[in-house]
Amino acid sequence: MAGQSGSASSCWGLRLYRAGLKLEQKLVLNGSLAFVRISPSSKYFAVGVLQERHSEAVHRELEEAEQREPEEDVEIKVLDSNFHVPATVVRSSRATVPVLSDV
Numbered sequence: 001m002a003g004q005s006g007s008a009s010s011c012w013g014l015r016l017y018r019a020g021l022k023l024e025q026k027l028v029l030n031g032s033l034a035f036v037r038i039s040p041s042s043k044y045f046a047v048g049v050l051q052e053r054h055s056e057a058v059h060r061e062l063e064e065a066e067q068r069e070p071e072e073d074v075e076i077k078v079l080d081s082n083f084h085v086p087a088t089v090v091r092s093s094r095a096t097v098p099v100l101s102d103v
Contacts, residue, residue, distance in 0.1 A: 003034070005065060016083070025083045034074050034093070039100035043081055046098050048074045051090070 012029040014036070026045070034048035051073040054062065062070035072093040077085050077098075 012049075027083055031075070035097050037098060037100055039102050041102045043102065044100055045099055046077055047076070047077045047079060048097065049074055049077070050093065 012031065012033060014027045014029060014033065015027040018024045029047070029049045031049040031051050034050045036045060036047055038045045052059070052070050053103060054070060059070055073090050074093050074095070076089050076091060076098060078087040079085055
């Protein structure tokens with residue numbers, strides 16, 4: 001359903017393909033893809049995009065000091081099947097990944 005493309009120097013994107021690998025929709029991401037979660041009905045999905053809080057040097061220093069990945073921001077966008085965004089929220093990268101329901 002979804003693919004990720006790009007490199008460190010370019011924009012990342014999320015793409016939705018239909019049968020025969022026909023490109024249906026695409027969304028430019030302003031950061032690295034952290035996760036994608038799909039609702040049970042497949043009507044909605046949540047996309048988490050990592051937003052770096054620190055420079056590379058500070059990131060390395062924090063990682064060494066904490067002995068784990070430093071906390072970052074994750075922008076979570078809820079999208080419908082047409083890639084419209086009815087909701088966006090920013091959470092900690094250490095927060096639990098959301099679970100979508102159809103209720």
